Amino acid sequence: MTQTTPTQQIISAIRALSVDMVEAANSGHPGAPMGLAPLMWTLTERHLAVDPANPTWLNRDRLVLSVGHASALLYATLFMAGFDLDIEDLRQFRQLDSVTPGHPEYGHTPGVDTTTGPLGQGIANGVGFALAEAMLAARYNTDDHAIIDHHTWVICGDGDLQEGIALESLSVAARMGLGKLILIWDDNDVQLDGPTAWAMGQEDVMARVQATGWRTLTIENGEDVNEIDQALTQACQDDGRPTFIRVRTTIGSGSPNKAGTSKVHGAPLGAQEVALAKTAWGWEHEPFEIPEALLDIADRHEVGQARYEAWASLYAAWEADQPDLATQLERILRHELPEEVDDLVLDWQNGDKVATRSASHAVLNKLATIAPELIGGSADLASSNKTTIEGSGLVGPNAYAARNIQYGVREHAMAGIANGLALHGGLRPFVATFLVFSDYARGAIRIAALSGIPVIYVFTHDSFHVGEDGPTHQPVETIAALRAIPNLDVIRPADARETLGAWLYALGRTDGPTALILSRQDLPVLEGSSADLVNVGGYELTDVEDPDVILLATGSEVSLAVEAATFLKDDDGIETRIISVPERERFTDSEDADELLGDGDIPVVSVEAGVRMGWEGLADDHISMETFGASGPAALVAEHFGFTGELVANTVHDLIEEWDDIDEDDE
Template identity: 50%
Template sequence: MSIEASATGSGEALTDEVDRLAITTLRFLAADAVQSANSGHPGLPLGAAPAAWVLWSRHLRHDPADPRWPDRDRFVLSAGHGSALLYALLHVFGYDLSVADLERFRQLGSRTPGHPEFGLTPGVETTTGPLGQGLANAVGMALAERMLAARCNDGEHRVVDHRTWVLAGDGDLMEGISHEAASLAGRLGLGRLTVIFDDNNVTIDGPAELSCGDDALGRFAAYGWHALSVEDGNDIAAIDEALAEARAVESAPTFIKLRTTIGYGAPGLEGTSKVHGSPLGAETIAAMRSDAGWPSTPFHVPGHLRSATAALAADGAAARADWTRAYANWTADHPQLAVDFRFDRVPGPPDLQVLAPLADAASGGRTATRQASGAALNALAPEYRALVGGSADLAGSTNTAIPGGDVKPGDYAGRTIHFGIREHAMAAVMNGISLHGGLRPFGSTFLVFSDYLRPALRLSALMRQPVIYVFTHDSVYVGEDGPTHQPIEHVESLRLIPGLTVLRPADAAETALAWQIAAQNLSGPTALVLSRQSLPVLGGAGLADIRENGFRVVHGGLDEADVALAASGSEVSLAVEAADLLAARGVRAAVISVMWRERLQEALSRDERVLPDIPVVWTEAGVLTGWRAIAGDRDEVVGLNRFGESGPGPAVAAHLGLTPVAIANTAFTVLGRAASGG
């Protein structure tokens, strides 16, 4: 629907009777879906249906015939457990979601899963359910809209001109990520973002006041939001007025505290935690139908309502058609902008040749891979105009500052986003930017703090969003900051996330390749794991092998070797030194750099002959679990099974047994065992 006010266009169809039919229909469609599945959350849909209807019928700019229209408003159900309400809305407004889909709510293989899933259901903007994530995604969407508008709109064209709306619950606001994201949104003055807080004062365990007594209005006002309150969640006029006021405020995001009754209309259950996450039961639904004078047939949608929403959908189609013509004119006037910022997707890199000289670097010298990453990023950025991002207040350490200026309140033309010390929100905001389309986001922090953002990173992978994560300070070589800042289990834990590409380069050449791989990977997130300390530059020979098999040979030859020393990242240089020690004792060792372990595992699953039939010593400055899983019977693993220590990085590594001598001695052990037939 594309309607700017209920008094224009098809707004005349929105009579009190249509409103009553619509709200009642949404409530019963949700209740029937939960009852049919014998599983789900009916409480939120029953309480929030009026607000949802007013938003979708009077303020939300969308076209059900084209759910991916780039200039549509975004609606995010952050309280994803109320998915039955979203599916009811999509069905009633004419999206490609049938009654049969509603009847298969929460069933295996259905398009109506328990929590909304991006890419599965038409009209679902993001995967929600982990509370707070949707709200933070919406901040990213609203930020992307402002950044693209600053780049693409001019005096004659407004091809980026939409809003982001959120329906959130008590749980969303309790989760820490909502504090981080709301603070950032307020600081940036994202005036096209509105959060409707379904304030029903009930959580699973009982009244929300058992655990939370926040002044939500005061909290958001303190963040710099425009804060409003509607005391009756069934007051259509008051809700409409609040949403209209939100649209009128461009200088700050708007927070609307909407007092609702969870499970509204369910006899004996409304207003209690019992109605949060359990079916209402046949008797309760029958009583509700009787009270409302509603037909007994499940999933009933009155014909009069279908006519009204069809008229609203026609308005949406007309608005999209107008925009399509405007976009064509803009494209003709700005062909390069249209190429650089593809609104309907995350743009890929136009050309990666700028990274070739860095990847082909000759051996010799030393540089930290975080510094090599900064060089690659700054070479890539001028060519890749859609690439935007920043750090969690660590740009100087993670080397992620790029030319183009800062994103500021009221000035969104810059490329560097100062996320602040908000790792979790940073990752979720990047998801929102990616989901929006038109921009390619990256973000950075120390590897040890990947724990703070892991839930959002997991959703990057689940939604297959091509977000780039730059994790630096990747091992005990962090040194003096001590064990709190020295990652041990973190690289391995990242590798456990399905769909996340984890790259740990050994030198500057591999770092340039890692950026090439990350930039080209549009099917999921990529994590670059980089060193704080300087490492020998091994040169660009064999990089193509990493793309194919996940590793390259950096010392010696596998065909002539007695033993292979396999390592990742900074430990590759230790392995090279160990090979020299072995050579002095007459042992031929080949050193392989495993930058992309998952690709190596894929290669080995296809053909075990990717590696020769010789013992291997696998080395990484972290937990041993994953390496042991791929190690053969004759192999050994050198790693860590404990936290680090505070002290100079090399001294800490030596204290923990990460030395060339330790690797060489382990090689002697495996060779001796092999010689004895053990």
């Protein structure tokens, strides 16, 4: 395996740096980088359209390392190619505050296009990138100027393909005809616990992929640069199908005692084995030592700059020819909303009965006329979620300018693809399903929150008010679980006005995702409700100076609290302050919370059709759901669980009496 040509020497350098990084950190995954180095460098040197000086260039190729534990391979390649990484960055691999974390993280490392690590997510992200490319090309390219025209490359492993999100995403990609999407499978027969056959038996992966509608190619020798190059060249010849390339590699290639075994998957080789591997590669340099002459050969600045400047000239000609489109695109890329959003008004009157999912539909379609970047879809529930952009058609081959995406019943892929759509730039995606099924999408939602990706989630059918469908479809713990995700804004509007405010907040947010939690059933438009105050998290709905009790409520339970307050006032003269809390975490952190909640001399009660988890820091008592729901007409289910105005009033009355008894005992 001795390396002689400059290309082979660069491949050896990438291998050496990868194992050096793992050894220095005393943790990591050397095996995949050792096996994939020829593929990665051939792709980078001969095919990948990027510019190290402009790593966020709009029309660059997107590169996704879905097999994120092989991050040392990516960092070593970026370094050799001339991206803004130095040897010290590689030495700090997997260390606190380094730009070379254990798995690639979007926003941390130049050249990293998305956060990967949870297996399968990168495949979905890649589908999102490729779909965004097709949709933007349909919107902005002209016959004379194709300003959006790039490939998306995804490198995955066996574990990626074993995750359900992978097959979901493969199906969507084929349905969409994403001919510029190229997925490369590192087929090395080994995973963490042992041979891949232990997990996959005799499964024919290529037949499975072909069955979804992909074109498939095979690289028999993952060490042969010319064979790799030929396959990648063929993959770039778009025939209307995404391309899946199987590349046969040896995990830990060059390691005389561990290559081809799980021993090299996720642990350092050890100094002796590293030395033997480097000898096999013909690499004679000290750890982290790369000859300057080799770095000069590997550097991709010149070719990258030429690609970028050619595109910039094309873009300038397009901009001169299409000034209105250019102004629109540049606004979107700056994450700015059109000025018309500030004047958006929907005419709802107090007492109107509107399900918040229906209000969301009205808002969405108003916004869609103003913000062309707003696109999205549902997991086969658009008619129930009410998330169709009217008159905009379904996205697909020859219809990429449409705005409605039919994901099928694939919540996880839907959310992962949305991450890629948003990260690409130029589009603002929303996705939708029933709230209870958000659990299927949770892995991708978490990545969106971690990466600061501004996806909008529309989750409808938000409580036991689903009724007859029963407890399998009645979320109880789901809102609390979503609120537990850092940087995910969870908004549960009380009525149509708050729904407008929730959408405006979500669309204006650029540093993370937002979940809108919406009702199936009609809710009254409440006197005192406000679209403008949603962004503070919580506000006083009823103007009561000297209350006897404070009710904190969200969503459908705000109108329930209003009903209960009427019973309390009429029957016992009890004055109730009602605080609508569309976003609990924002309210908790707000300056208004302490003032509205008082100094502890009167009881504070939370009212929400979900578990009480998280309300303990705000309220003294709770009207909540601590069991699963039940099947039956929604009104009867509500009565069964104590969620009617009268029953809430009775519960609050009892809590006030208990509170008074405690006060008397203290005296």
